[in-house]
Amino acid sequence: MPFPNMDSVESILAIVVVFGALVFVHELGHFLLAKRAGILCREFALGMGPKIFRVKRGETEYTLRLLPIGGMVRMAGEDPEMEMLKPHMEVSLERDALGKVTHFLLDGPGNASARAITGTVVRFDLEKDLYIVLDVGGEERQFSVHPQAQLVKDGQEVQIAPLNRQFKGKTISQRFWAIFAGPFANFLLAFVLFIAIGLLYGVPKDIPYLGEVRANGPAAQAGLMQGDKIISIQGQPVSSWKEIVQIISQSPGKEMQFEYERNGQRNTVLVKVGKDENNVGKIMVTNPLTYAPGEVLKYGATSTYEFTAMILKSLGMLFTGSVGLNDLSGPVGIFKMTGEFAQQGMAILMKWAAVLSINLGLINLLPLPALDGGRLAFIAVEALRGRPVDPHKEGMVHFLGFAFLMLLILVVTWNDLQRLFFQ
Structure with missing residues (x-):
């Protein structure tokens, strides 16, 4: 597959904005809960590597670093x-x-x-x-x-940093929430993005009404119009949009009788079902949309839940061996897909950003060293045993975990480059 037009300002800007927003919101979650607990936050950084911009406000230095990957909130007590x-x-x-x-x-x-x-x-x-x-x-x-x-x-x-301003000097509860707030902020961002999509573009409704009827499509040529209520197809009653899609998608090339209701009157019409490149039946209509606040909120919650469940299932397949490392994408692959989605419109890009935000939140909650989930695991061990794990031992575990993650990123990046240039 050819690389998208990454020379386009739109694609590059989309990548910068999407990844900048995901990292910023994640680190902002850590930052706000740490400040709430009274922890001295020495630095709020976007990116990794050398600093290219810095400004000091109050106790915190806000920095922009050279490499546009990751970020951090440097809390007192984490440095010597x-x-x-x-x-x-x-x-x-x-x-x-x-x-x-x-x-x-x-x-x-x-x-x-x-x-x-x-x-x-x-x-x-x-x-x-x-x-x-x-x-x-x-x-x-x-x-x-x-x-x-x-x-x-x-x-x-x-x-x-007096002990009462250090991370280690806070209660288990305060430390837990300061760490958990990062991933949670990513779930919250996804929820907000789905709500924004609903408010801007509408929420699909599972009712047997026609939404937009594309010009010159099979439905339009047969005389069907937006707002028509479909009563039955080929004599089979329908009561939801899903039923309409199921019947049509399984009938490519067929001529089918639609019974519909318009302005209180029932009519019938013959529609010649078209098909796409995958031989799936299409009549070129969209489902009806609603902008009702209650439906938009519900859409935000259900979409966040459904994508979370889907990603968890995918992660489970990775750990059970059903999916191999060769199937994973790293930063290069994700940048590539972001550029492609940017070309498809704002609604698609916003949905992709929401999915990436959920993915970032879930990955960080995995109980692996160097990730937020690994740090939460050590806090849980401390709560169970009544005393903290030796800081030097915990630091070594996180260091080894970080090294493993860097190796994993190198592997999946190599996979991305092979798919990009050799397929």
Whole structure:
């Protein structure tokens, strides 16, 4: 299959918008629930790799990274930033009007103000009691530390994170929701997208009425019109749109008698059923649509549920071996399909984005290391055993899981490239 016209601005823009929205919403879910729990969020990033744009607002740095895949919310306690301050290190302290340390100048006294105090670190606690003891001219002096104090090195500031601002310092419930909120946001996005589709393009109704009757199609040539109620086909009563589709699709090329009702009067007409390239019967009509708010909400919920069930079934087939790695698509294949759907219209692209969002949410909930589901699994183990798993062991498991995921992405990307260039 030839690659879609990826030179078109529309296709490229669609890919950027769709994937940017999916990642943004996922990370926004993590971010909002983490902030609600009082966790210090150091960075909100879209993309991976080197930073190409950054802006600091409040406690959080918002960044755009070079590689347009993934994103992250970097929460306090996940990095060894406290190792920047060590015993026997010479530092300068700047304090506020109440005498609390607001800045630790780790490059020495060169950039310190005249009021700064310089000494050698004896001991400190920046997580619980918030103090530091310096040897100043042979005398030990203790200083209280402001809970939002900054560690300054090479011109960069890093805010300290007391234990009550760290991820690990929060309750099991707070940590669970901060992690679960990412995948949940993707399900919510899919629900909203399906609702938007319903409001903009209507919701299909399973009633025996004709929607749009395409010009010069079999139905139009026979005289059928939009809004006609189909009573029977070939003497077989019908009461739903699904029944109409089933009868017509199984009758390609046949001439069939339709009984219909229009303006309270019943009539009959002969329709010569056409067919498509798969020899499926068609009469070139669409099903009726509704824009009623209740029906639109129902459509959003049922569509989200149905696609979730379908993707879960597909994942089950992967784990049982019914589907192999060669059948999977990676980023290249998904980009390709997104470009194709963008050419088919906004409604198709929005539905595809909703399906991708559900897929992202489900994949992240799998209990695999490095994914949100893996982190939730460790939280569940902690809840059961009454104490957390050793952080070093958990970190190693996530590292190995991440390496495996990167290998899997490479494999499926190779599959995509082979299908793209050699088939």
